[in-house]
Amino acid sequence: MVQKIDVNRESPSQTAGPYVHIGCTPGVDGLEIYPHDLGSQMIRGDVSGERITIKGAVHDGTGMALRDALVEIWQADSEGRFAKGPDAPFTGFGRSAGDMTTGEFTFQTIKPGRVAFPDGRMQAPHILFWIVARGINLGLQTRMYFADEDNSDDPVLSRIEHASRIPTLLAQPQGDGVYRFDIHLQGPQETIFFDC
Amino acid sequence: MTNGFPARSRAWHPPALTPAYKTSLARSPRHAPLMMPTTASEESGPVFGHDMLGPLDNDLILNFASDGQSAIGPRIILYGRVIDEMGRPVPGALIEVWQANAGGRYRHSKERYLAPLDPNFGGCGRMITGADGGYEFRTVQPGPYPWPNGPNDWRPAHIHFSVFGHSFAQRLITQMYFEGDPMIWLCPIVGAIPSRAAIETLVAAYDPVRTIPMDARAYKFDIVLRGRRQTLFENRIEGA
Numbered sequence: 001m002v003q004k005i006d007v008n009r010e011s012p013s014q015t016a017g018p019y020v021h022i023g024c025t026p027g028v029d030g031l032e033i034y035p036h037d038l039g040s041q042m043i044r045g046d047v048s049g050e051r052i053t054i055k056g057a058v059h060d061g062t063g064m065a066l067r068d069a070l071v072e073i074w075q076a077d078s079e080g081r082f083a084k085g086p087d088a089p090f091t092g093f094g095r096s097a098g099d100m101t102t103g104e105f106t107f108q109t110i111k112p113g114r115v116a117f118p119d120g121r122m123q124a125p126h127i128l129f130w131i132v133a134r135g136i137n138l139g140l141q142t143r144m145y146f147a148d149e150d151n152s153d154d155p156v157l158s159r160i161e162h163a164s165r166i167p168t169l170l171a172q173p174q175g176d177g178v179y180r181f182d183i184h185l186q187g188p189q190e191t192i193f194f195d196c
Numbered sequence: 197m198t199n200g201f202p203a204r205s206r207a208w209h210p211p212a213l214t215p216a217y218k219t220s221l222a223r224s225p226r227h228a229p230l231m232m233p234t235t236a237s238e239e240s241g242p243v244f245g246h247d248m249l250g251p252l253d254n255d256l257i258l259n260f261a262s263d264g265q266s267a268i269g270p271r272i273i274l275y276g277r278v279i280d281e282m283g284r285p286v287p288g289a290l291i292e293v294w295q296a297n298a299g300g301r302y303r304h305s306k307e308r309y310l311a312p313l314d315p316n317f318g319g320c321g322r323m324i325t326g327a328d329g330g331y332e333f334r335t336v337q338p339g340p341y342p343w344p345n346g347p348n349d350w351r352p353a354h355i356h357f358s359v360f361g362h363s364f365a366q367r368l369i370t371q372m373y374f375e376g377d378p379m380i381w382l383c384p385i386v387g388a389i390p391s392r393a394a395i396e397t398l399v400a401a402y403d404p405v406r407t408i409p410m411d412a413r414a415y416k417f418d419i420v421l422r423g424r425r426q427t428l429f430e431n432r433i434e435g436a
Binding site: 006007008009010011012013014015016017018019020021022023024026029030031033034035038039060061062066068072074075076082083084085086087091092093100115116117118123126128130132133134135136137138139140141143156159160165185186190191192193194195196 | 200201203204205206208209210211212214217219220221222223224225226227228229230231232233234235236237238240241242243244245247248250253259260279280281282283292293294302303304305306307318319320322356358364365367368369370371385386388389394395397398419420421422423
């Protein structure tokens with residue numbers, strides 16, 4: 001026998017199920033318990049940076065949009081800094097249940113600045129996405145980059161062996177500050193998800 | 197370098213594709229997730245202040261009830277601590293919970309189970325952990341309910357937990373079950389977890405000591421989030 005390594009195991013994940021809205025965005029389904037849903041407003045004060053709108057949906061392997069997903073995003077401000085406290089004018093955190101009929105999610109936010117990789121190189125502007133839903137056993141982590149930015153030196157994108165899949169991480173500009181970012185759980189356009 | 201997170205133990209968690217849980221078939225990625233180190237983006241996360249909480253946010257017996265009324269069902273206190281893989285408490289963690297009522301019925305527009313709604317029960321609550329990572333809330337024990345998977349599948353009584361630690365990399369949603377429930381071991385969603393040892397960490401223990409006489413039984417449920425590595429041999433020491 002040898003000495004025991006004293007490490008706890010992370011609580012195992014379970015699916016968020018079909019009724020995640022009750023707990024995380026109760027107002028969306030008309031449950032009036034909190035004054036407002038968490039993550040529904042990312043810009044709460046005087047914030048610099050380019051205002052953008054992100055629209056998209058999460059699609060299953062048949063191509064159908066999920067109508068019971070919960071999507072969360074986390075990002076830096078326009079100067080690459082993360083919100084430090086609960087009263088930050090830009091929260092950096094967004095949460096959307098999507099439209100109950102179409103599954104379409106929308107985030108009103110700002111374009112993030114650059115954030116360093118652990119070795120000091122700068123990453124291209126990106127937003128973290130986290131997707132949970134019925135049928136997803138462990139929350140899926142991915143990143144949204146911007147098709148209209150220079151992503152050529154990004155340390156994460158440059159690790160991707162199958163470069164043909166990189167477009168699954170690129171939000172496409174639609175004009176007027178609107179970006180389209182669709183997430184595909186399966187199929188030829190399957191989004192790259194990360195293990196980090 | 198930063199003090200990153202050790203890799204998530206994917207063999208401990210349920211895999212994406214678990215055919216006995218049918219919905220996972222069309223919703224599970226087929227490609228392997230791409231390995232990368234955590235960066236400042238994954239290592240930071242939203243901060244939630246105690247002032248966002250209402251006085252009844254952690255009391256599901258009262259937070260949807262009319263004046264003078266309360267939710268119907270077995271009254272329980274649920275308490276525990278949020279700690280990380282290294283055993284450190286996680287203070288300031290936001291916990292959101294949701295559940296069916298005592299009859300097994302959710303208050304949701306897409307819910308079709310024939311059991312009745314309780315006019316005094318909403319089924320959602322939230323709290324933020326204290327300095328020791330501790331939390332506590334009061335509710336009624338949810339009922340089991342049938343769900344459309346196999347022809348006669350029933351969920352064990354459970355409460356959904358959504359937990360934010362200090363980093364987006366720690367984000368976790370899971371479910372809590374009750375000690376002694378035979379339905380746990382028949383459920384395809386629970387069975388998605390590969391090992392019995394892992395499943396047992398999601399089963400809350402009945403606590404006769406914290407049980408309030410003539411009022412509410414107590415159950416203990418500790419939650420473990422991913423923990424950051426911390427060694428002197430990485431370039432930056434926490435807080436330095």
